Amino acid sequence: xxxxxxxxxxxxxxxxxMLAVIAGSLWFASTRDTSFTMLTANxxxxxxxxxxxxxxxxxxxxxxxxxxxxxxxxxVRLETGMGAGETVLAENSLSADHNVLGRVGERVIIKAExxxxxxxxxxVFNYDRMGKSALVFGLFALCMVxxxxxxxxxxxxxLAFAMLMIILLLVPAVFSGIPAVPAGLAVMIIITIFSMLxxxxxxxxxxxxxxxxxxxxxxxxxxxxxxSSILVxxxxxxxxxxxxxxxxxxxxxxxxxxxxxxxxxxxxxAVMDMCMSIATALFELKDQHPTLSRTxxxxxxxxxxxxxxxxxxxxxxxxxxGSSLTSMLVLMAYGVDMAxxxxxxxxxxxxxxxxxxGIAVIACVPVTAFVCAAVTKExxxx
Numbered sequence: 001x002x003x004x005x006x007x008x009x010x011x012x013x014x015x016x017x018m019l020a021v022i023a024g025s026l027w028f029a030s031t032r033d034t035s036f037t038m039l040t041a042n043x044x045x046x047x048x049x050x051x052x053x054x055x056x057x058x059x060x061x062x063x064x065x066x067x068x069x070x071x072x073x074x075x076v077r078l079e080t081g082m083g084a085g086e087t088v089l090a091e092n093s094l095s096a097d098h099n100v101l102g103r104v105g106e107r108v109i110i111k112a113e114x115x116x117x118x119x120x121x122x123x124v125f126n127y128d129r130m131g132k133s134a135l136v137f138g139l140f141a142l143c144m145v146x147x148x149x150x151x152x153x154x155x156x157x158x159l160a161f162a163m164l165m166i167i168l169l170l171v172p173a174v175f176s177g178i179p180a181v182p183a184g185l186a187v188m189i190i191i192t193i194f195s196m197l198x199x200x201x202x203x204x205x206x207x208x209x210x211x212x213x214x215x216x217x218x219x220x221x222x223x224x225x226x227x228s229s230i231l232v233x234x235x236x237x238x239x240x241x242x243x244x245x246x247x248x249x250x251x252x253x254x255x256x257x258x259x260x261x262x263x264x265x266x267x268x269x270a271v272m273d274m275c276m277s278i279a280t281a282l283f284e285l286k287d288q289h290p291t292l293s294r295t296x297x298x299x300x301x302x303x304x305x306x307x308x309x310x311x312x313x314x315x316x317x318x319x320x321x322g323s324s325l326t327s328m329l330v331l332m333a334y335g336v337d338m339a340x341x342x343x344x345x346x347x348x349x350x351x352x353x354x355x356x357x358g359i360a361v362i363a364c365v366p367v368t369a370f371v372c373a374a375v376t377k378e379x380x381x382x
Contacts, residue, residue, distance in 0.1 A: 007201060007202075010197075010201065010202045011198075011201070014194065014197045014198050014202075015198075017194070018161055018194050018198070021165075021190065021194070022161070022164055022168070025164065025165065025168035025169040026168060028168070028169060028172065028173075029168045029169070029172045032172040032173070032175070032176040033176055033251070034172055034175055034176060034251075036247065036250045036251050042115075043113060043114045043115045043116070044111065044112065044113050044114075045081050045082065045112045045114070046081075046109050046110065046111055046112070046125055047078050047079065047080045047081030047082070047083075047084070047109075047110055047112055048078075048079045048080045048081075048107065048108075048109060048110075048128050048130070049076040049077060049078050049079055049090070049107070049108055049109070049110045049128075050076060050077045050079060050105065050106070050107055050108075051074050051075070051076050051102050051103065051104055051105065051106045051107075051108060052075050052076065052077050052087060052104065053074070053075040053104060054072060054073075054074055054075075054102060054103070054104065055073045055074065055075050055089065056072065056073040057070065057071070057072040057073070057102075058070045058071050058072075059071075059072070059094065062096070067094075067099055068094055068099070068101055069094050069095060069096070069099075070093075070094055071091070071092070071093050071094070072091075072092040072094070072102050072124075073089055073090075073091060073092070074089070074090045074091075074092055074102045074124065075087060075088075075089055075090075076088060076089075076090050076108065076110060076122070078110065078112075079107075081112070082112070082114070083112075088120070088122050089122065090108075090110055090122040090123055090124055091121075091122070091123045091124070092123065092124040093123075100124050100125075100126055100127055102124060106127070107127070107128035107131065108124050108125070108126065108127055108128050109124075109125040109126050109127070109128050110122050110123070110124060110125060111123045111124075111125040141156050144156050151199065154198050154199050155199060157198060158194070158195040158198050158199055161191070161194055161195065161198075162191045162195060165187050165190055165191050166187065166265065169187050169190075170183060170184065170187040170261070170265075173187075174253065174254070174257075174258065174261060175247070175251055175253055176251055176252065176253075177251050177252025177253060177254070179254060179257070180254040180257035180258060180260065180261050181221075181254075181257050181260060181261070183261070184257075184260065184261035184264045184265070185217070185221070185264070188217055188264050188265070188268050189214055189217075191268065192210055192213045192214060192217075192268070192272060193210055195272065196209055196210045196213070196272070196276065197210075199276075200276065200280075204283070204375055204376075205279050205280060205283040206279075207375065208279045208283075208368070208371050208372045208375050209272075209275045209276045209279040209280075209368070211371050212275035212278075212279060212364060212367050212368040212371045212372075213268075213271055213272050213275045213276075213364075215367045215371070216271040216274070216275060216360050216361075216363055216364045216367055216368075217264060217267070217268065217271060217360065219359070219360055219363040219367065220263065220264065220267050220271065220356055220357070220359070220360035220363075221260070221264070223355075223356050223359045223360065223363075224260055224263055224352070224356050227351075227352055227355060227356055228259070228260075228352060231348045231351065231352060232348075233259065233345065233348045233349055233352055234255075234256040234257075234259055235254075235255040235256045235257060235258035235259040235260075236255060236256060237259070237345040237348060237349055238258070238259060238345075238349060241255065244258060259349065259352070262353070263352065263353055263356050263357070266320075266353055266357055267316075267356060267357035267360050267361075270312055270315070270316050270357060270360070270361050271357075271360050271361060271364055273312070274305075274308065274309075274312055274361050274364040274365070274368070275364050275367070275368045277308065278301055278304060278305060278308070278364065278365065278368040278369070278372070279368055279371075279372055281300075281301075281304055282297055282300065282301055282368075282369070282372045282373075283372065283376075285297070285300055286376055294373035294374075294376065295373075297369065297372060297373045297376065298369045298370060298373050301365060301366075301368060301369030301372065301373075302365060302366070302369060305364075305365030305366075305368075305369070306365075308365075309361060309362050309365060312361045313358040313361055313362065316354060316357045316358055316361065317354045317355075317358060320350055320353050320354045320357075321350075321354070324346075324350050327346065328341075331344075331346075
């Protein structure tokens with residue numbers, strides 16, 4: 001009973017500390033100058049609207065896809081922004097790359113152009129996916145809680161905290177010119193500490209997993225430096241480098257280090273998972289067999305890790321490959337040969353993402369093995 005009370009108090013302390021960090025991040029974000037925008041469109045807004053009537057349409061089926069192409073004139077009721085509650089006419093052009101089919105009752109985002117001295121012009125920008133996105137997230141959270149129980153709920157809170165740290169702390173810091181490498185490492189450590197404590201409680205196992213994850217990310221940083229030097233890539237090789245350079249000229253953004261920060265963020269989840277899985281197994285093994293020596297613990301960790309790194313590395317690399325599939329299809333359509341593809345900036349960046357994360361996961365095995373062995377007691381000799 002006493003142990004449970006202590007555990008609840010520690011959980012409460014963890015949540016309070018997380019709220020304090022979030023409050024501090026909100027204050028930090030408010031103090032950073034993130035007002036710079038590359039494109040200003042005075043008089044253009046994007047209110048939400050509901051289609052109340054299709055006034056006119058000229059549509060034909062696209063051969064092969066069966067989609068509608070053509071033009072519509074829609075009567076829509078503005079739900080937000082200037083003129084909320086008003087009913088206006090909006091133009092809607094359906095093409096191969098912009099295909100929003102207007103139907104009565106459908107929620108859409110409207111591009112409203114209200115320039116001084118010119119009659120307002122309204123056009124359909126896209127479907128309004130706010131409510132639908134919330135529904136998808138709600139279903140995901142429900143599945144996590146129903147199947148995972150309290151652990152699932154803790155995971156959702158940890159995930160929300162991680163996203164807030166990236167949005168409120170990391171992005172404003174990097175955008176406003178704070179050195180990206182220390183900022184990225186600091187945010188990754190904060191996410192690791194609180195995610196681990198929230199999910200697994202205050203215990204030697206959790207401390208070992210936190211230490212292993214931090215060391216694993218340090219390994220990832222070292223591997224990044226080596227691989228980026230070999231492949232001759234940095235943030236300047238990314239597809240949006242031109243926009244980043246324009247931002248850097250005004251805000252001080254460190255373009256070169258943005259790729260490094262992206263690799264850290266992409267690798268953190270897999271590194272945490274690997275370190276926690278091995279630490280949990282080792283501490284359970286030690287609990288069941290108190291006479292287990294440190295050498296035996298390290299040997300057991302390597303035996304377990306060999307089975308885990310194969311699937312975990314495949315998960316990482318396949319995830320990056322899947323996200324780049326459409327780009328590879330486009331490159332194939334342009335007749336890019338294999339040497340040209342592998343030598344391209346695009347492929348070099350993808351390789352860097354995949355293999356830095358993969359080696360970080362592999363490094364978690366020896367790192368976690370030695371950390372766990374170091375924090376457990378050697379059995380007394382008989």
